[in-house]
Amino acid sequence: xxxxxxxxxxxxxxxxxxxxxxxxxxxxxxxxxxxxxxxxxxxxxxxxxxxxxxxxxxxxxxxxxxxxxxxxxxxxxxxxxxxxxxxxxxxxxxxxxxxxxxxxxxxxxxxxxxxxxxxxxxxxxxxxxxxxxxxxxxxxxxxxxxxxxxxxxxxxxxxxxxxxxxxxxxxxxxxxxxxxxxxxxxxxxxxxxxxxxxxxxxxxxxxxxxxxxxxxxxxxxxxxxxxxxxxxxxxxxxxxxxxxxxxxxxxxxxxxxxx
Numbered sequence: 028x029x030x031x032x033x034x035x036x037x038x039x040x041x042x043x044x045x046x047x048x049x050x051x052x053x054x055x056x057x058x059x060x061x062x063x064x065x066x067x068x069x070x071x072x073x074x075x076x077x078x079x080x081x082x083x084x085x086x087x088x089x090x091x092x093x094x095x096x097x098x099x100x101x102x103x104x105x106x107x108x109x110x111x112x113x114x115x116x117x118x119x120x121x122x123x124x125x126x127x128x129x130x131x132x133x134x135x136x137x138x139x140x141x142x143x144x145x146x147x148x149x150x151x152x153x154x155x156x157x158x159x160x161x162x163x164x165x166x167x168x169x170x171x172x173x174x175x176x177x178x179x180x181x182x183x184x185x186x187x188x189x190x191x192x193x194x195x196x197x198x199x200x201x202x203x204x205x206x207x208x209x210x211x212x213x214x215x216x217x218x219x220x221x222x223x224x225x226x227x228x229x230x231x232x233x234x235x236x237x238x239x240x241x242x243x244x245x246x247x248x249x250x251x252x253x254x255x256x257x258x259x260x261x262x263x264x265x266x267x268x269x270x271x272x273x274x275x276x277x278x279x280x281x282x283x284x285x286x
Contacts (some may be wrong), residue, residue, distance in 0.1 A: 028067060028185060028186070028267075028270055029185050029189075030063050030064070030066050030189035030267070031063070031066075031187065032063060032065070033063055033122040033166070034082075035062075035083070035089040036080065037089070037236065038050075038080050038108060039104075039107065039108035040104070040108075040246075041080040041082040041083070041090070041104065041105075041108060042082065042083050042088065042090050043062060043080050043081055043083065044062040044063065044065070044079075044080075044081040045067075045078075045080055046069050046070065046072070046073035046078070046079045047072070047073040047076070047077055047079050047081070047259060048078045048080050049078035050079075050111065050113055051072075051077040051078045051109075051113060051114065051260060051285055052072050052077050052078070052079045052080070052113060052114045052115075052116060052277075052281055053070065053077070053080055053081075053082075053105070053109070053113050053114070053115045053116070053125075053128075053202075054069065054079060054080070054116045054117075054121075055081075055082070055084075055105075055115070055116065055118070055122075055124050055125055056081070056083075056084060056087070056118055056119075056121050057090075057118045057119030057120045057121050057122075057143075058084075058119065058120045058205045058206050058209050058284050059087070059171075059174070059190075059194045059197050059202055059205075059206070060087065060088075060118075060190065060193050060194075061083050061087050061088030061089075061193050061197075062081035062082060062083050062088055063085075063088065063120070063189070063193075063266060063267055064189075064190075064193070064264075065081045065118075065193075067186070067255070067266070067267075067269070067270035067274050068116075068266055068273060068274045068277050069081055069165055069278070070274075070279060071274035071278055072274075072277060072278060075220075075278050075281070075282075077281055077285070079209075082105070082275040083169055084101065084120075084121075084201075084205060084279050085100075085101070085191075085201055085204075085205075086111075086134065086197065086198040086200065086201020086202070086204070086205070087197050087198075087201060087205075088193075089097045091198075092114035092218040094198075094203075094204030094205060095204060095205075095208065096204070096208075096277075097208060098123060098124065098127060098208055099127070100158035100214060101120075101124050101189070101205075101208075102120065102124055102127045102128055102131060104237065105124065105128055106128055106131050106132045106135075106246035107285060109128075109132055109136075110137055110201065110259075111135065111146060111153075112134075112136070112137045112201045112285075113135060113136065113137065114136075114137055114138045114139070114140070114280070114281050114284050114285060115128050115129060115136050115138075115139050115140070115275035116139075116140040116142070116277060117139075117140070117142065117144075118142045118143055118265070119142070119143050119144070119209070119238070119263070120205060120208070120209045121142075122140075122141035122142055122143065122144035122212065123144065123145075123209070125139050125141055125221075125229075126139060126141055126144070126215045126219065126220075126223075129223055129225060129227070130215075130219050130222065130223075133222075133223075133224055134198065135168070136225055137225055137245070137284040137285060138225050138226040138227070138228070138281075138283065138284030138285075139223070139225060139226075139227050139228070139279060140227075140228045140229075140231075140277060140280055141227070141228070141229050141243075141274075142217075142230045142247065142265055142266070143230070143231050143238040143263050143264075143265060144214060144215075144229060144231070144236060144242065144243065144246065144277055145193060145212070145213070145237065145238050145240055146213070146215065146243075146245055146246050147213055147214060147242070147245070148213055148214075148237075148240040148265060149204035152237060153213070155208055156209070156210040157210045157211070158240045159206070159210065160203075160206050160207045160209075160210035160211070161208075163199075163202065163203040163206060163207070164199075164203070165199055165200045165203040166198055166199055166200075168194070168195060168197065168199050171190075171191055171194035172217070174189055174194060175191055175194070175267070176265065177189060177236075177237075177262075178190065178262060178263045178264045179262075179268070184268075186264060186267035189267070190264065190267070192215070196200055205252065214242070214246070215246065217249045220246055220250045220253070221237060221249055221250070221251065223250045223251065223252065223253070224251070224252070224282055225284070226252045226253075226254075226280070226283060227246075227247070227250040227252060227253045227254070228240075228247075228253075228254055228255075228256065228276075228280050229244070229246045229247045229250075229253065229254070229256070230243065230253075230255070230256045230257075230258065230273070231243045231257060231258070231261075231265070231266065231277065232258050232260075232261030232263065232265055232269075233257050233258060233260065234260065234261060234262045234275030235261070235262045235263055236262075237263065238263065238280040240255075242255040243255040243257065244257075245257075256276065258272060258273075
């Protein structure tokens with residue numbers, strides 16, 4: 028599998044990769060990445076007849092929008108752009124945004140997938156991610172190799188190279204803003220999860236040290252229609268390292284939620 032820069036369309040003022048007809052599925056990427064990270068899943072969902080929109084986060088990919096100051100700044104434009112019922116799928120920080128969208132626009136979210144989502148970090152994990160955020164100056168980008176090592180190990184793969192290019196190309200101020208928000212958040216509250224009235228799927232990797240299986244399983248227990256899946260041999264970058272498995276999971280989930 029290779030990841031290339033796909034053409035963007037404007038969707039309610041947001042640059043986005045668009046496939047299929049209409050908007051059945053909204054896909055949200057994580058910090059430092061872009062919509063192209065979803066390439067295999069976009070193609071799979073479109074082949075199954077779904078219309079897919081995958082926007083770029085502000086300052087990422089094709090977006091030159093100003094970075095947000097808190098999570099709501101990333102949620103509001105998406106909520107305003109939703110014109111009809113959709114399934115929302117998010118990865119990492121995108122999962123935070125997806126769950127927040129399900130809270131603020133329950134009439135428009137038919138189902139939500141939170142992939143590699145965090146929930147109630149341990150004090151040690153919180154301190155580590157906050158230290159990484161504090162080291163960012165907003166004028167330059169950090170060396171991506173430690174991040175790539177956490178995500179992929181040392182293997183030189185197309186997925187690792189693609190992520191490296193995205194991490195080196197994101198706007199430094201946008202990266203600092205998004206990562207600082209990601210580091211300061213502790214995931215959805217139990218109260219938010221308990222109010223979800225739609226199917227909610229929490230997916231992570233068995234080898235994920237930060238968005239752990241225990242986190243996904245706990246979130247699923249709090250959500251009335253929640254379920255969890257843990258992918259063996261996987262870590263943080265599930266959509267890229269286990270693209271076929273994740274594509275099948277997402278197509279199946281969409282079929283459950285969409286009329």
